[in-house]
Amino acid sequence: TGKKEIDPAILEQMEEVMLTSDVGVKTTQAILERLREGMAKNELSDADAVWAALRAEATRILSIGGPRPAKEKPLVVLMVGVNGVGKTTTIGKLATKWSADGKKVVLAAGDTFRAAAVQQLEVWGKRVGAEVVKGKEGADPGAVAFEATKKANEAGADVLLVDTAGRLHTKVNLMEEIKKVKRTIAKAMDGAPHETLLVLDATTGQNALTQAALFKEALELNGLILTKLDGTAKGGVVLGVCDELKVPVRYIGLGERAEDLREFVAADFVEALFGKDDGEAEAA
Amino acid sequence: MFDAIAKGFRQAKNRLAGLTELTEQNIETALREVRLSLLEADVELGVVKVFLARVKEKALGEVVRVRAKGQGGETMKVSAADQFVKICHDEIIEFMTGEGPALTFAEKGITGIMMVGLQGSGKTTSSAKLARYLQKDGKKPLLVAADMQRPAAVEQLQVLGKSVDIPVFNIPGESPVAICEKAEAEAKRLGRDVIIYDTAGRLAIDEALMQELADIKTKVEPENILLVVDAMIGQDAVKVSKGFHDRLSLTGVVLTKLDGDARGGAAMSVKEVTGAAVRFAGIGEGTDKFEEFRPEGMASRVLGM
Numbered sequence A: 001t002g003k004k005e006i007d008p009a010i011l012e013q014m015e016e017v018m019l020t021s022d023v024g025v026k027t028t029q030a031i032l033e034r035l036r037e038g039m040a041k042n043e044l045s046d047a048d049a050v051w052a053a054l055r056a057e058a059t060r061i062l063s064i065g066g067p068r069p070a071k072e073k074p075l076v077v078l079m080v081g082v083n084g085v086g087k088t089t090t091i092g093k094l095a096t097k098w099s100a101d102g103k104k105v106v107l108a109a110g111d112t113f114r115a116a117a118v119q120q121l122e123v124w125g126k127r128v129g130a131e132v133v134k135g136k137e138g139a140d141p142g143a144v145a146f147e148a149t150k151k152a153n154e155a156g157a158d159v160l161l162v163d164t165a166g167r168l169h170t171k172v173n174l175m176e177e178i179k180k181v182k183r184t185i186a187k188a189m190d191g192a193p194h195e196t197l198l199v200l201d202a203t204t205g206q207n208a209l210t211q212a213a214l215f216k217e218a219l220e221l222n223g224l225i226l227t228k229l230d231g232t233a234k235g236g237v238v239l240g241v242c243d244e245l246k247v248p249v250r251y252i253g254l255g256e257r258a259e260d261l262r263e264f265v266a267a268d269f270v271e272a273l274f275g276k277d278d279g280e281a282e283a284a
Numbered sequence B: 001m002f003d004a005i006a007k008g009f010r011q012a013k014n015r016l017a018g019l020t021e022l023t024e025q026n027i028e029t030a031l032r033e034v035r036l037s038l039l040e041a042d043v044e045l046g047v048v049k050v051f052l053a054r055v056k057e058k059a060l061g062e063v064v065r066v067r068a069k070g071q072g073g074e075t076m077k078v079s080a081a082d083q084f085v086k087i088c089h090d091e092i093i094e095f096m097t098g099e100g101p102a103l104t105f106a107e108k109g110i111t112g113i114m115m116v117g118l119q120g121s122g123k124t125t126s127s128a129k130l131a132r133y134l135q136k137d138g139k140k141p142l143l144v145a146a147d148m149q150r151p152a153a154v155e156q157l158q159v160l161g162k163s164v165d166i167p168v169f170n171i172p173g174e175s176p177v178a179i180c181e182k183a184e185a186e187a188k189r190l191g192r193d194v195i196i197y198d199t200a201g202r203l204a205i206d207e208a209l210m211q212e213l214a215d216i217k218t219k220v221e222p223e224n225i226l227l228v229v230d231a232m233i234g235q236d237a238v239k240v241s242k243g244f245h246d247r248l249s250l251t252g253v254v255l256t257k258l259d260g261d262a263r264g265g266a267a268m269s270v271k272e273v274t275g276a277a278v279r280f281a282g283i284g285e286g287t288d289k290f291e292e293f294r295p296e297g298m299a300s301r302v303l304g305m
């Protein structure tokens, strides 16, 4: 195919694709500005090149490096996020994955608040064959996490996954509570939790930016998990989250089953947003 | 970072401040700012366009009306900004307001209410909240646990039902359709007059599970089908609500998690594409954190005022 002329409408089309994917006004404008600069400098010679530049820019934003914990035993992972995003399910999925890798996994039922949250985690524990450490009903979540960290240590577990109750980032008392849970885990084991992961729901719009900012401020996040990407939502808001907060996406959720979890690959995610490298952008 | 949450609407107002008259030009400028504000509030892009077109038409109409009056010697008492704000505000309220009552009750016999929606939107919690709300109103609800999929979903509803002293019906090992079908006999046996069906979360594109809902609907013929929507939902609100509406003909919407700081633009998107209005608001995790939805309060929130 021959080279195409740059249609000024192309930026408008890109804007539309980004806005309808929840990228948000601010990030969309910032990305388009960078592309415009490229076009002004005549670096981008045709429509394909502009789309390629958009994909490259998005991939760059999402490719956040940083150290990953390696040899901690047990590796303690604290799962946090607002209500209903998929924390407990993601713990079940990660437990499945790590068990299959031959690791000994323990789960901590740190959601002592929501109705039947402990039973939900216990179902996952049974499926995976992982021990679930739980407290009495209405127990202090910090106490459960402390107990679980001790137990995981004694049992020689490789991984401890700590479930927590959903909490809106705007609720000061609940954010204080989760900070305390984190501090309590550190008392049970030096350096733990090694990973504090924020779960974001791909159907969420611009509110995800505030969620990530406030959870990061409270807990110093190591990574993000983006769930529910098996639906029609694109999860474009993570572009803004990654651009502003520099917290990497670690995993994506693609369904409700144990095996519906993937490592995050920036290029694949960008392709789902903006279409494939060859040919037209068909994202929408 | 919080500056990123555009104060577009305030800016639109500022651009008009001091101006005594709405004109074609200043309306255009103000509309651009409102567009940004609505997008930041997660109103879907297509719905934003429809909204702006309506506001523009009304604002231009106002220009004409005021000019005509002006020639008649009348003096302007409100500023252009105030006029414009009022037009936007009124239009949003109109966008979100539903006709008729929030719920339809069966003339005789038992009233059915089906709760449907995406995973984690708040169906189970809202089922218990709605049951409690109706009980306070003198009704005798029965909760039906028809989510046989999500781990411990039945137990969750049982715990919630117990906390508000409302019976919960389920048949272990049965299919959701069969459970719903048998609930009416149980309601009669227990002398209950409203049945609330809590269904499993599902994607609107999941054909098999959407068929299951359609089958439940056919079997129990509920008077009400409420879509439960998370106030934090973004652009996907349109595809989701359209997907559910096309299969089930929604009668209303419950907007949950409004106790956070989400602007809740979905309230506009969902109504625009389905005609089903938000009827109830979830404002916390407790079963008492539930109220009738008020479009007036929501309009300011969506506009970021």
Ligand SMILES: Nc1nc2c(ncn2[C@@H]2O[C@H](COP(=O)(O)OP(=O)(O)OP(=O)(O)O)[C@@H](O)[C@H]2O)c(=O)[nH]1
Pocket (backbone or CB within 6 Å): A081, A082, A083, A084, A085, A086, A087, A088, A089, A090, A111, A114, A117, A164, A165, A166, A167, A227, A228, A229, A230, A231, A252, A253, A254, A255, A256, A260, B119, B120, B150, B201, B203
């Ligand atoms: N389609 C889809 N559904 C998911 C995914 N991850 C989780 N879910 C579903 O989302 C719903 C909520 O998941 P949970 O794991 O209970 O979420 P949570 O964050 O632990 O919820 P709370 O503890 O109540 O705050 C459940 O119905 C899950 O099956 C996913 O990747 N795709």
Ligand SMILES: Nc1nc2c(ncn2[C@@H]2O[C@H](COP(=O)(O)OP(=O)(O)OP(=O)(O)O)[C@@H](O)[C@H]2O)c(=O)[nH]1
Pocket (backbone or CB within 6 Å): A083, A084, A114, A166, A168, B117, B118, B119, B120, B121, B122, B123, B124, B125, B126, B147, B150, B153, B199, B200, B201, B202, B228, B256, B257, B258, B259, B260, B281, B282, B283, B284, B285, B289
């Ligand atoms: N803050 C707040 N949390 C809510 C509200 N409504 C529900 N939740 C919480 O959101 C989470 C999900 O609620 P559920 O009622 O389990 O949602 P669901 O739609 O039944 O989920 P699935 O059955 O897994 O699809 C739980 O943690 C609830 O406590 C609300 O109005 N405000």
Ligand SMILES: [K+]
Pocket (backbone or CB within 6 Å): A228, A229, A230, A231, A232, A233, A234
């Ligand atoms: K998707």
Ligand SMILES: [Mg+2]
Pocket (backbone or CB within 6 Å): A087, A088, A089, A111, A117, A163, A164, A165, A166
């Ligand atoms: Mg949970």
Ligand SMILES: [Mg+2]
Pocket (backbone or CB within 6 Å): B123, B124, B125, B147, B153, B198, B199, B200, B201
């Ligand atoms: Mg449920």
